[in-house]
Amino acid sequence: MxxxxxxxxxxxxxxxxxxxxxxxxxxxxxxxxxxxxxxxxxxxxxxxxxxxxxxxxxxxxxxxxxxxxxxxxxxxxxxxxxxxxxxxxxxxxxxxxxxxxxxxxxxxxxxxxxxxxxxxxxxxxxxxxxxxxxxxxxxxxxxxxxxxxxxxxxxxxxxxxxxxxxxxxxxxxxxxxxxxxxxxxxxxxxxxxxPYVPDRPGLKQWHEKFPQSISHAKDFDCPEDFADVEGEIIIVGNSASGSDLAFELATTLKRKIYKSKRSESSLPSGYDSNIIEVSDVEAFDPDTKTVKFVNGEKVANVDKIIFCTGYLxxxxxxxxxxxxxxxxxxxxxxxxxxxxxxxxxxxxxxxxxxxxxxxxxxxxxxxxxxxxxxxxxxxxxxxxxxxxxxxxxxxxxxxxxxxxxxxxxxxxxxxxxxxxxxxxxxxxxxxxxAGNGGYFGVEWTSDQIKLRSSIKPLKEAYLAYLKDTGKRAMTVEELESAGYFQWPQDAITSVEVPEFVP
Structure with missing residues (x-):
């Protein structure tokens, strides 16, 4: 060609x-x-x-x-x-x-x-x-x-x-x-x-009726802003921001936070018993302030909906x-x-x-x-x-x-x-x-690849340690010695780079 x-x-x-x-x-x-x-x-x-x-x-x-x-x-x-x-x-x-x-x-x-x-x-x-x-x-x-x-x-x-x-x-x-x-x-x-806010039946009408009830993760600042919310709070999304915001709200406010998800996430997330996982949103009913989910579940008396659905x-x-x-x-x-x-x-x-x-x-x-x-x-x-x-x-x-x-x-x-x-x-x-001269980026080492393959359990251990002790761990070794983390048996230390063959 x-x-x-x-x-x-x-x-x-x-x-x-x-x-x-x-x-x-x-x-x-x-x-x-x-x-x-x-x-x-x-x-x-x-x-x-x-x-x-x-x-x-x-x-x-x-x-x-x-x-x-x-x-x-x-x-x-x-x-x-x-x-x-x-x-x-x-x-x-x-x-x-x-x-x-x-x-x-x-x-x-x-x-x-x-x-x-x-x-x-x-x-x-x-x-x-x-x-x-x-x-x-x-x-x-x-x-x-x-x-x-x-x-x-x-x-x-x-x-x-x-x-x-x-x-x-x-x-x-x-x-x-x-x-x-x-x-x-x-x-x-x-x-x-x-922000990407995907349409669902009733969403536009809900926003017109309750414009302050719907926001995106980009608008979120701190859980204290939601301290006076009387009705239910729903997080829509299960990726990094959805997990982070649900964890912050649940642990700080000590109340139920619903997290709507379409699939499991490979990213780290903190655990708290107040985080209630529900399925993907099917529709919004502004007349009754009820959110319906694809598995038939419903949550009524919803006051805040935070879309953690990514960006365009x-x-x-x-x-x-x-x-x-x-x-x-x-x-x-x-x-x-x-x-x-x-x-x-x-x-x-x-x-x-x-x-x-x-x-x-x-x-x-x-x-x-x-x-x-x-x-x-x-x-x-x-x-x-x-x-x-x-x-x-x-x-x-x-x-x-x-x-x-x-x-x-x-x-x-x-x-x-x-x-x-x-x-x-x-x-x-x-x-x-291409030869010498110019800028060179980071080369992946076996230790870095091992760390990369273990981010999810490592961050979850870090969050648990922080929640229990109020301290931010400085090193992986600190989490290990405290009994919060151990290297996964399937941790990867090398990656073979495949050649693209057209």
Missing amino acids: RPSLIALSLNPANIKSVAVIGAGPVGAGLTKALLNERHFDKVQVFEKRGGFGGLWNYTKPLLKHTGVTSCPKVPCESPHETIKPVVHDKHGSVFQTAVYKYLDTNVPKYLMEYEKFPFPASAPLFPTRDQVLEYLISYSKPIENHVKFNSEIVGLKYNDKSAKYELSSQNVLNGDLETSEFDAIAVATGFYDL KSLPFLPQTAKPGEVGNKVLSSLITNGSRIHGLYDHILPINLPTLGIIGLPKYVLPTRLSETQGAWLARVWSGRINLPSEETMTKYDQWFIEKNGPNGKYHDLNFPMDVEYSQRLNKEIRN
Whole structure:
């Protein structure tokens, strides 16, 4: 198959200016990789917030009494909705994030660390949100001169004739617009911004009648906010946020919390006898304030419903349509359809027909900090010409291979262990083969793989220890000696990286 005209435009000699969209945990690692490649004349980062840290910035206290929620509408199923900042009297434009008051990580600190940049010794085994933010700011500081803060990207177009991108940014403080031109674009915005609230019969009517009763995990701050709720509280969702919020509410308020789930979760969750698991929601009855479940169960007198149903894949600055003859913009407009995944990518990074656009941090169930360095190092070498892409036909077969493995929709980007290690190490192999020089991400060791395979029982032991003693364990050994944790007999210490054969 003959490569497309756009694929042929991937000429390293022509890629000298790169825009990075986002300076959060993923954007920082990516930017360091691009700078260390020493091939690009200009690396400009755009960040809509006023500082580093991305989604780890804790903004709930600033927005708690504004009445603003994170959902642009209920239900929310369109990836083309936009999230606007809230104008604060003292802090300017504030973008809400999902981090909440008592949040700690679901991943031990040793697996969150960037290459050769450890957490401080004072951080517990599972760091708290403020410790993570401090860590990220410290890591990101060296790229500060390359970042335009308070600059939100509002438009992106591709010019087929010049093979360049037109990037429109807006200053969130004064509204000024600016358009710049770049040879390549690296998207590092993250995909935890636009809440997904799936429709169910009666949901819209319920929200119209009781607008303050429905929220998303992105709005949650602390269980004390629910202390005066008299009726029942239902969590919808059984993944990381659903389990965390149910545990916090049940243990703090000492009351029943219903958790609706479609399936079992492989992620760690704390146990409390006040967490009542029910099946998936079938319908909402606003007339009786009753929620019905698919197995026939019902919960009446419901006052609060918190959707922990994840986020839509959304890049609102992409064009939604293309004019006749606009080949590049046609590719851009086809990347996102219903928000369940991003279409037509090679290696979860590059649009097959537009390889001067890179999307970093897209896979789910990965370690995003360390993966951003690996993906960034790989992308920097592709754009500098040190890693050659396979043919368009091979890249398309790889895309189809992943569809066959994970399905065509919401699970396409899921890299459940050990797939996350396989993916990272396959990229690392290509990075090593490109020769010395440039940035190198974390290589997985046998000890790290063992730790990765044991996260669920380790975090659950950590939560039980914290609940019983009020102490945050600093090491795995502390949990072992206290009798809360032992290594699973089936813990994995090595992962064989399969070769993709088209």
